[in-house]
Amino acid sequence: MKFIIASILTALLGFAAPLYFTWWSFAVTSAIVALLVKQKWWLAFFAGFLGLFILWGGLSYFIDLKNEHLLSQKIASILPLGGSYISIITVTAVTGALVSGFAALTGSLAGQLKKG
Amino acid sequence: MRIVLVILSAAITIALVYILNTPLTIAGNKTPRLGYFLSPQKGFWQNAEAAGSIFNSTVRLPALSGNTEVYFDERLVPHVYADNDADAYFAEGYLHAKFRLWQMEFQTYVAAGRLSEILGNSASASAALANDIKFRRMGMVYGAKNSLMAMEADPQTKQALDAYTAGVNAYINTLNDGGYPLEYKLLDYKPEPWTNLKSALFLKYMSYDLTGGDEDFEMTNAKSVFTKTQFEQLFPYGHDSVQNIIPKGTTFKKPGIALKLPETADSLYFNYKDSIVVPGMNNKPDKHNGSNNWAVSGAKTRSGRPILCNDPHLGLNLPSLWYEIQISAPGYNVYGVSFPGTPAVVIGFNDDCAWGVTNAGRDVKDYYEVKFQDSTMQHYLYNYEWKKTVFVADTIRVRGTADHIESLPITLWGPVMYDKDYPNALGTNKAYALRWTAHESTNELKTFMQLNRAKNINDYKNAIAGFKCPGQNFVFASKNGDIAIKEQGSFGAKWRRQGDFVMPGWDSSYAYQAVPDSENIVLQNPASGFVSSANQYAYDTTYPYYLGGKGFEYFRANFINRSLANMRDITALDMQQMQNDNYNLLAEMARPALMKYIYDSTITKEEQKYLEMVRAWNLRDDSTEFGPTVFTTWWDNLMDATYKDELEATKLPLPKVDETTLLHALLKEPNYVFADNINTPQKENFRDIVTAAFKKTIPVLKQKEQEKNLAWGRFKDGGVRHLLRIPVFSRLHLSAGGGKDVINAFSHYHGPSWRMVVHLTDVTEAYGLYPGGQNGNPGSQYYETFINKWAAGKYYRIQILNKGEMARQKNLGVITFNKW
Numbered sequence: 001m002k003f004i005i006a007s008i009l010t011a012l013l014g015f016a017a018p019l020y021f022t023w024w025s026f027a028v029t030s031a032i033v034a035l036l037v038k039q040k041w042w043l044a045f046f047a048g049f050l051g052l053f054i055l056w057g058g059l060s061y062f063i064d065l066k067n068e069h070l071l072s073q074k075i076a077s078i079l080p081l082g083g084s085y086i087s088i089i090t091v092t093a094v095t096g097a098l099v100s101g102f103a104a105l106t107g108s109l110a111g112q113l114k115k116g
Numbered sequence: 117m118r119i120v121l122v123i124l125s126a127a128i129t130i131a132l133v134y135i136l137n138t139p140l141t142i143a144g145n146k147t148p149r150l151g152y153f154l155s156p157q158k159g160f161w162q163n164a165e166a167a168g169s170i171f172n173s174t175v176r177l178p179a180l181s182g183n184t185e186v187y188f189d190e191r192l193v194p195h196v197y198a199d200n201d202a203d204a205y206f207a208e209g210y211l212h213a214k215f216r217l218w219q220m221e222f223q224t225y226v227a228a229g230r231l232s233e234i235l236g237n238s239a240s241a242s243a244a245l246a247n248d249i250k251f252r253r254m255g256m257v258y259g260a261k262n263s264l265m266a267m268e269a270d271p272q273t274k275q276a277l278d279a280y281t282a283g284v285n286a287y288i289n290t291l292n293d294g295g296y297p298l299e300y301k302l303l304d305y306k307p308e309p310w311t312n313l314k315s316a317l318f319l320k321y322m323s324y325d326l327t328g329g330d331e332d333f334e335m336t337n338a339k340s341v342f343t344k345t346q347f348e349q350l351f352p353y354g355h356d357s358v359q360n361i362i363p364k365g366t367t368f369k370k371p372g373i374a375l376k377l378p379e380t381a382d383s384l385y386f387n388y389k390d391s392i393v394v395p396g397m398n399n400k401p402d403k404h405n406g407s408n409n410w411a412v413s414g415a416k417t418r419s420g421r422p423i424l425c426n427d428p429h430l431g432l433n434l435p436s437l438w439y440e441i442q443i444s445a446p447g448y449n450v451y452g453v454s455f456p457g458t459p460a461v462v463i464g465f466n467d468d469c470a471w472g473v474t475n476a477g478r479d480v481k482d483y484y485e486v487k488f489q490d491s492t493m494q495h496y497l498y499n500y501e502w503k504k505t506v507f508v509a510d511t512i513r514v515r516g517t518a519d520h521i522e523s524l525p526i527t528l529w530g531p532v533m534y535d536k537d538y539p540n541a542l543g544t545n546k547a548y549a550l551r552w553t554a555h556e557s558t559n560e561l562k563t564f565m566q567l568n569r570a571k572n573i574n575d576y577k578n579a580i581a582g583f584k585c586p587g588q589n590f591v592f593a594s595k596n597g598d599i600a601i602k603e604q605g606s607f608g609a610k611w612r613r614q615g616d617f618v619m620p621g622w623d624s625s626y627a628y629q630a631v632p633d634s635e636n637i638v639l640q641n642p643a644s645g646f647v648s649s650a651n652q653y654a655y656d657t658t659y660p661y662y663l664g665g666k667g668f669e670y671f672r673a674n675f676i677n678r679s680l681a682n683m684r685d686i687t688a689l690d691m692q693q694m695q696n697d698n699y700n701l702l703a704e705m706a707r708p709a710l711m712k713y714i715y716d717s718t719i720t721k722e723e724q725k726y727l728e729m730v731r732a733w734n735l736r737d738d739s740t741e742f743g744p745t746v747f748t749t750w751w752d753n754l755m756d757a758t759y760k761d762e763l764e765a766t767k768l769p770l771p772k773v774d775e776t777t778l779l780h781a782l783l784k785e786p787n788y789v790f791a792d793n794i795n796t797p798q799k800e801n802f803r804d805i806v807t808a809a810f811k812k813t814i815p816v817l818k819q820k821e822q823e824k825n826l827a828w829g830r831f832k833d834g835g836v837r838h839l840l841r842i843p844v845f846s847r848l849h850l851s852a853g854g855g856k857d858v859i860n861a862f863s864h865y866h867g868p869s870w871r872m873v874v875h876l877t878d879v880t881e882a883y884g885l886y887p888g889g890q891n892g893n894p895g896s897q898y899y900e901t902f903i904n905k906w907a908a909g910k911y912y913r914i915q916i917l918n919k920g921e922m923a924r925q926k927n928l929g930v931i932t933f934n935k936w
Binding site for chain 2: 015018024027055066068071072073077091098
């Protein structure tokens with residue numbers, strides 16, 4: 001349950017923060033979520049990872065669907081990912097997820113530090 | 117122990133964010149900041165515009181004085197309805213920014229010599245710096261500031277520029293880092309506030325594109341290599357049989373300027389001896405920047421009303437140079453194409469008349485050799501006196517590294533473009549100042565604003581009279597039946613060959629004088645029933661002033677005139693077909709001579725097959741024809757075989773010979789002296805080199821045939837390129853007809869950048885399109901909407917609609933601008 005709450009909170013705050021701050025501001029919110037929602041460090045990491053994976057993956061997936069894969073395929077040729085929109089969505093999701101996961105891990109470990 | 121894990125984990129997180137927030141260098145190229153770029157809320161995903169987007173919004177600002185409504189039609193063309201002129205131009209600026217911000221700013225960076233600020237740390241850094249130094253030394257900013265003074269001194273153009281700039285900035289102010297156009301995100305920079313100077317810079321860039329291709333240094337070299345006779349043969353003045361814009365036989369009144377050949381001309385100027393290495397002359401504007409325009413009177417049309425046509429030929433880019441728009445404000449409705457970067461409509465029509473432009477191509481860019489007193493360049497010689505040089509310090513900011521400082525010496529001729537510091541190709545201390553009409557304080561915007569509101573031929577004449585640079589052939593037609601054309605601009609009142617070569621800058625008798633505008637002749641309602649221009653000589657050589665010796669068009673010009681002379685009962689559809697005509701007049705004239713000269717007896721069976729392709733060809737540069745591929749390859753080889761030996765006898769860069777020169781010789785001079793290859797002991801004639809040039813095509817043609825690229829459309833490989841040359845943002849490999857010597861001048865990456873046909877019936881019947889799309893965003897479905905139709909030679913109906921009609925028909929959204 002905590003895992004699901006942490007993931008959802010990570011995604012929600014990870015969406016809200018960049019509305020006002022820079023793109024990586026979700027790293028701060030992911031760390032705070034992990035700090036407040038106490039879990040084992042590896043669960044905190046995965047909750048952070050999953051929250052942003054779903055957020056960035058989901059957002060890019062829906063944007064791409066509405067865009068009919070027009071731009072994603074072009075960008076996936078430049079980056080280069082063989083022009084595959086699935087690849088660019090995956091890369092997007094994993095990129096956000098990795099940052100969030102490590103931020104959450106940091107928050108989680110820091111929280112345990114206080115406890116200890 | 118745990119603290120170490122926290123620090124380690126934090127370090128990994130920070131490192132990840134840092135790497136993803138920093139441009140990386142991969143294989144010499146800079147990546148965007150990948151985290152930012154991939155962020156669905158900030159990065160490129162934000163530029164992925166939903167298909168079927170509707171562009172509704174409301175803009176409330178104190179800067180507005182009335183209410184403006186903008187309706188987007190089904191092709192995303194805005195129809196602007198404003199309460200006053202200032203609001204109309206505010207809306208135009210806002211729309212240009214909304215759909216074309218990156219391109220309009222990027223082009224002003226090019227013109228101002230500021231590319232290094234964007235690309236200074238990229239793989240293109242050295243090319244960017246070369247661009248910047250060139251444009252700074254050419255005096256682009258100097259010219260733009262001069263023109264801005266003129267534009268801001270005129271209340272009408274000042275108001276338009278101010279409102280336009282406010283509109284652009286109103287849009288920029290709505291953007292955060294997620295809203296920037298895609299290219300900003302790719303190159304990792306931000307838009308800066310728009311200014312009136314940027315609009316002036318954009319206009320100067322067009323002057324550069326249309327008048328910047330000088331060959332003064334190459335020509336100066338040529339006179340050091342060739343005798344005067346050879347020189348005149350290679351680079352003759354005038355085309356005897358061309359149909360001039362102003363017909364032959366026109367009597368010219370006594371010239372207002374009495375030309376006087378300088379006393380030193382024979383010893384200093386026509387010496388056929390001096391030589392210079394051309395400093396850094398690569399990367400010139402495309403010499404095929406030409407165009408077609410014509411108007412036919414009611415006597416030649418089925419409806420009895422005039423039809424006006426225009427297709428300006430320029431480099432074909434995405435986003436397009438053009439943006440289609442209707443502007444309605446009290447007193448006028450105008451429709452046409454605008455330049456993102458400046459207010460008003462540039463080519464188009466209103467409720468009463470239509471107009472269009474082609475490039476005049478006259479030489480308004482001359483170099484003067486400057487004799488400095490010493491290496492400090494503080495003083496230079498002028499009429500036996502030492503004049504003080506003015507220095508302008510110019511700092512080129514280079515992204516990621518130290519500034520580059522240029523100190524630009526200015527003489528009374530203009531900026532010293534080349535001196536010992538830039539570039540010192542010969543190791544001499546020679547210096548050359550540039551005198552260019554684009555440096556002058558002129559107001560071209562005024563002309564377009566007045567044309568937008570013109571009601572009759574007198575308004576047209578008044579509107580264009582102040583237009584100085586780049587010189588254009590303005591064609592005109594009105595609903596009350598008038599047609600007209602005029603080569604308009606500030607041109608040099610030159611004696612024969614003046615300005616072809618570098619001139620002595622210490623002698624004022626070589627100074628440039630401008631032809632009085634009264635001697636730029638208007639051709640109005642001629643008996644032929646039509647007027648036309650296609651970059652040919654405007655006048656024949658009896659015109660009292662020298663028109664320039666090179667690069668004037670012949671084949672499109674004469675074919676247009678021949679076609680129009682033979683046409684009757686013309687409809688708008690006929691005119692559309694004519695704009696897409698692929699008939700090759702060069703081939704018509706050259707083929708019989710080529711066939712006459714080729715040695716049939718030496719042609720092998722395999723070669724015979726390709727020769728037949730030329731013989732059986734219908735003379736049209738159609739996409740599926742093989743004939744144009746064989747003919748063009750053969751002709752290019754023949755140009756080389758005729759002139760390359762002479763032109764490569766020296767290391768000095770020399771000018772290219774015009775195709776008309778070879779054609780003339782082929783038709784009229786069987787013993788042409790340049791047919792001989794000076795590097796062989798025997799004496800070649802046309803029979804030898806025509807045959808050899810043909811045989812040389814065979815390996816190329818065989819290979820193209822194997823690759824299935826022998827058909828002209830595939831051989832030519834036309835395309836429309838993104839300004840950054842990114843292939844996926846471009847439309848490449850369009851298999852389409854056309855070529856440089858035909859009316860449909862679509863060559864490799866160059867061609868009709870806007871095709872327009874306006875039939876001046878009571879309800880205007882107009883058609884037009886450009887090879888691009890209204891939205892400059894590569895992530896929009898409107899990015900390249902018109903290209904397929906354009907390549908197929910088809911058109912959209914374009915029309916001035918009133919607000920009621922627009923509100924009733926299907927639209928793609930409404931933007932309202934209100935005072936806040």
